[in-house]
Amino acid sequence: MHLIQADQSSTRTVAAPAPDDLLPMDDPELLFSNLSHATGILAAVSGGPDSVAMMHLLALWGSERRPPVLIATVDHGLRPAAAEEAAFVGREAAALGFPHRTLVWAGEKPRTGLQEEAREARYRLLVRQARAAGASHLVTAHTLDDQAETILMRLARGSGLKGLKGMRRERDLDGIVHARPLLDHPKAALLDLCRRNGWRFVTDPSNADERFARVRWRKLLPLLAGEGLTADRLALLARRAGQADEALDIKARQALETADPVAGEGAEGALSFRASCLAEEPFEIGLRILELSLSRIGLENCRLQRLETGLERLRAAILAEEGLRFTLAGALLRLDQTGRLSLRPEPPRSRGR
Missing domain, CATH: 3.30.465 (Uridine Diphospho-n-acetylenolpyruvylglucosamine Reductase; domain 3)
Structure with missing residues (x-):
């Protein structure tokens, strides 16, 4: 299989890398080991570098151990270019041998809380598609940077320990296992992976729109990192908060059972x-x-x-x-x-x- 190198200055054809050419932390056998027992996988791919890297890594995963994979792209109906981006993902998925579905968020859109409503709609559509496809797992390309942004946003809202433990690597989502296999990996590494291997991707302009709180926090991350509050350290905070949260939950259940x-x-x-x-x-x-x-x-x-x-x-x-x-x-x-x-x-x- 041949892929097109995503380079601003030139376009050339390169062979898909063997697993040994990948970054060590992105070995598909290790990265997706928790998914080997799935009856089927629905992979949410927007076309950005994070999810495109995940799709290619799924393709490089040993075919004998890999469950059936269906790629899905959600068109929120908010930008004219979204439909073409979904079509682009469909073409890239087909080149890797994956079937693809475009899921459309139809109807009137809210004037306030747009990102939150879009998120809810996106997961509703993805869970419905996973059920229809007989998939037990939904995988998304959330990264270490996404985790850091989430923790900062929750800190600003005054969240307790449950909020500070951040996004979980796996959670139950209406009977579907929602897995985030890239959660320990930074965006920069995935972007580099795409560029080095010629994996084409698209850029969503809403990711730079400062009307959205997450974008504003994203732009603050480099400043915070300069003072030592890096994405790694925020993720470490989340892990430790999760451990404390689990211990407190066990104690609370014991106390209720004795009451x-x-x-x-x-x-x-x-x-x-x-x-x-x-x-x-x-x-x-x-x-x-x-x-x-x-x-x-x-x-x-x-x-x-x-x-x-x-x-x-x-x-x-x-x-x-x-x-x-x-x-x-x-x-x-x-x-x-x-x-x-x-x-x-x-x-x-x-x-x-």
Whole structure:
């Protein structure tokens, strides 16, 4: 197979490199070892250097161990050039022997929070396509730089440990395993890989649009690195935060299990337990017990500040041996004077009253 060298000054034909010619950290056998048990892989490729490098590395992965791979490009319908970029990825994928699908985000676009809404739409489309293709895994080309940007953005929002652990290498995404095999590798190495091996790619102008917070943080990274706050060190912070987060979660689960939890008491989908653990345990453990109890009745993703306020109210009532009733994150919480806390989903509110 021959590829076209992506060089600004000249265009020449070069042979695809053997795996020994790759950067050592990008050995496909090591890079994708966690994907060898997948029933199928949907690879999200935008056409930028990160995802193009991932697509080529997938092609270089030993065919006997590689599950079926389908390439998908999401056209968000935000730029006229996006359709041609998707077609470009389709042609490159075909040259590597991969089938390709273009997924279109149709409909009216929001005027605010565009990047967040586009992200949600992108993953909805990708998960739907993965299911349709019978793929167990979705792979994206998030890099070490993306991890650093994410951590900085979460620091600026005042995130707790769960936020500071950054993006995970694998997560469950509505029943599909979302894997990020390039998360330990810098963008510069992947860009160099494309240039050295003639792997063509496109440039998305929105990646330089300072209306978007991530772009502004990206431009700050070199300044922060000059003071020692490099992408590597931010990633190290994320790993250590993840280790602490895991330990605290284990402690919170143990504390809840010793608090005599009873599911379904008094109402379907309800949970009750002795509330004393919320006051006796350190505040951070109490937060996690409360969050875990909410998740057990089907309510997740409560904002940290709301959890903190709710726990403060509960701890004050527990210490005063008083009853308390309030709502939190779609749940109705009732602390009775025996010291038992019950939670159940808040009933639908009657309109017009």
